[in-house]
Amino acid sequence: MKFTTTTRRTAAAIAALTLAGSGLAACNDSSNDPAASGSTDGAADSSDVLATTSVWADVASAVTGNDVDSVIKGTDIDPHHFEPAAKDLARVREAGTLVANGGAYDASLYTVTEQDRIIHAVPLVSKEEAEAHMHAHEHGEEGHDHSHGEMDIDDLEHAWFSPAKVKEVAAAVKEKVGGSTDDVDKRMAANEEKLAELPHTHIAMTETIAAPLVWGTELHDVTPEGYMKAALNESEPSVQDIAEFIDEIEAGHIDMLIVNPQSANSATEQLANAARENDVPVVEMRETPPEGVNFLDYFDQVVNELAETVQNLPDKGEDAHAEHAA
CATH class of the missing domain: 3.40.50.1980 (Nitrogenase molybdenum iron protein domain)
Structure with missing residues (x-):
């Protein structure tokens, strides 16, 4: 794909803020594979699907044919600043499959469950990396490089507006839970x-x-x-x-x-x-x-x-x- 200088500039800035100076996030090898499905914990039913946000719930619903619920709902809640209640975290831990965005965007939710239960659009980050990201936002820190080096679409956090990422997540849902990706x-x-x-x-x-x-x-x-x-x-x-x-x-x-x-x-x-x-x-x-x-x-x-x-x-x-x- 063509990647213009200014698009690289935007991606570089987004990536630097997302990582907050800590380097590319890596919880483990599987967390760096976007839309990774992995193996399911034997004690969990993978067909029990939950999404972090309503956006990814809609994608999962389109694949499975079932109504998939989300933790974060409504149009007035910013997932970046969402503070989950104990009941929210309990739902995430109990879900057999969690469909998440990844990055720092919804890390307050997905970091409490096993990674092999998570389907994600962009690489996962650890709780510490997510907190560093939020700290950088809150204090307006910029100490990052705006070079025009080669960037990857995984550096763009609002992944649900990427047609390719939506298809990747849909395919991972089908592989893990079943259903059809034809409509998506x-x-x-x-x-x-x-x-x-x-x-x-x-x-x-x-x-x-x-x-x-x-x-x-x-x-x-x-x-x-x-x-x-x-x-x-x-x-x-x-x-x-x-x-x-x-x-x-x-x-x-x-x-x-x-x-x-x-x-x-x-x-x-x-x-x-x-x-x-x-x-x-x-x-x-x-x-x-x-x-x-x-x-x-x-x-x-x-x-x-x-x-x-x-x-x-x-x-x-x-x-x-x-x-x-x-």
């Missing part, structure tokens, strides 16, 4: 095809949740680095960061702005207003689907909206973004 595979393949057909377009994001979705496509992330660092650190961007972002919008260097309405603040509102004032389309992309909407349906909706927006952009010519070319 068909839908993700259709979304991959739509994204692959889109022409070179400069996008910017108020958050990095779209990074896995645009991975390997011609949707080129040109989010200003200063703003991106602040977003990754979950800190307020500086006045200078916001001004630089708005300058890029007004200069015509950004074709589309992706915003997350679940985390709107004064900075994102300024950027969205600047985009609209300069006829730059604003596409909303939530971290989790709206209440009552299945994740796979929402995934289709997001891809369709992105594709329609790109296709309706005015033709600026092949050299319009030459100075920002990777």
Whole structure:
């Protein structure tokens, strides 16, 4: 897949924050194999499936044909900051199969159970590594390198917006629990095809949740680095960061702005207003689907909206973004 310089920049920053200076997470050999299923504990029934979040519960349900429950529910809970109650941890320990995202995202849950019961999209981290990640966010620490070295999609934590990762997890659920991946595979393949057909377009994001979705496509992330660092650190961007972002919008260097309405603040509102004032389309992309909407349906909706927006952009010519070319 193509991997643009700016996409590498985004991935590098996400990876560094996720690892919080501790190096690539590795609980053991199996934890570094995304979507690993492994062998099931003899005392556990692998068909007893639980997911950490509703997103992965929807994927597992599509495969098994059964309703899979999740620990974290609703649209107002950030899994990064979720503090599980004793009953939540008990459910995780009792589940024969746990479908998790991996990384620091839902580590407060999956770190209490045996790894061979866990199906995960990105590599698992230890409890200590997850705590280091949270400490870095809370204190706005940056001591990380933004080099453009070769990165891997496993470094992108919001893995459920990667069609490839959704298919990997679905396949692991089928292997471990049974069922069919036909529907998931068909839908993700259709979304991959739509994204692959889109022409070179400069996008910017108020958050990095779209990074896995645009991975390997011609949707080129040109989010200003200063703003991106602040977003990754979950800190307020500086006045200078916001001004630089708005300058890029007004200069015509950004074709589309992706915003997350679940985390709107004064900075994102300024950027969205600047985009609209300069006829730059604003596409909303939530971290989790709206209440009552299945994740796979929402995934289709997001891809369709992105594709329609790109296709309706005015033709600026092949050299319009030459100075920002990777």
